[in-house]
Amino acid sequence: MTLRLGDTAPDFEADTTQGHIRFHEWIGDSWGVLFSHPKDFTPVCTTELGYMAKLGPEFAKRNVKVLGLSVDKVDNHKGWVKDIEETQGSRLSYPIIADPERKVANLYGMMHPAHDEVYTVRTVFVIDPKKKVRLTITYPQTTGRNFDEILRVIDSMQLTDKFSVATPVNWKAGEDVIIVPSVSDEDAKKKFPQGWKALKPYLRLTPQPK
Numbered sequence: 001m002t003l004r005l006g007d008t009a010p011d012f013e014a015d016t017t018q019g020h021i022r023f024h025e026w027i028g029d030s031w032g033v034l035f036s037h038p039k040d041f042t043p044v045c046t047t048e049l050g051y052m053a054k055l056g057p058e059f060a061k062r063n064v065k066v067l068g069l070s071v072d073k074v075d076n077h078k079g080w081v082k083d084i085e086e087t088q089g090s091r092l093s094y095p096i097i098a099d100p101e102r103k104v105a106n107l108y109g110m111m112h113p114a115h116d117e118v119y120t121v122r123t124v125f126v127i128d129p130k131k132k133v134r135l136t137i138t139y140p141q142t143t144g145r146n147f148d149e150i151l152r153v154i155d156s157m158q159l160t161d162k163f164s165v166a167t168p169v170n171w172k173a174g175e176d177v178i179i180v181p182s183v184s185d186e187d188a189k190k191k192f193p194q195g196w197k198a199l200k201p202y203l204r205l206t207p208q209p210k
């Protein structure tokens with residue numbers, strides 16, 4: 001199954017390092033990041049899950065819950081978590097799904113058999129409080145992801161939802177944003193009292209609204 005942006009994220013039940021969950025219920029009114037890694041006790045994954053733990057307060061600030069997944073079993077995850085804490089210096093506060101039967105992995109298209117028939121590739125799904133898929137990313141097994149980028153995209157999407165703005169290339173929180181073309185100049189005057197700089201009629205930059 002190919003999940004596309006705007007699709008409803010499939011619901012599921014799964015065992016995790018923090019007990020059994022129902023996915024939609026677990027997300028509740030928060031945003032969710034569901035990310036897969038290929039295998040416990042492997043080097044790239046160890047660095048990734050440690051860094052994700054370090055980012056915990058950043059995700060919490062944005063009302064985002066984080067959920068990992070691999071095809072290993074809960075006991076494996078629990079043993080490996082100790083190694084992550086020891087080597088990466090960060091304690092995991094988010095749960096990791098144990099998916100030995102690949103139920104969630106198949107539901108979310110995390111198995112890419114031509115890349116690896118047995119283990120999941122590195123996927124990220126960002127899901128909003130309405131349970132819609134808002135971002136999908138897929139990386140090969142040998143490349144660790146840039147999780148700062150996930151935060152950056154969440155910042156952008158949350159601004160879009162609140163203020164009818166888009167964000168330009170390589171934008172970072174605090175920098176100028178773009179007034180979306182569907183907002184007329186007349187409406188923009190009300191929405192963006194601080195004004196804007198129009199490089200073209202369709203390219204209007206305004207300070208990031210708070």
Ligand code: BEZ
Nearest residue numbers: 038042043044045141142
């Ligand atoms: C790793 O996490 O280092 C890894 C896992 C599976 C394949 C390649 C690398």
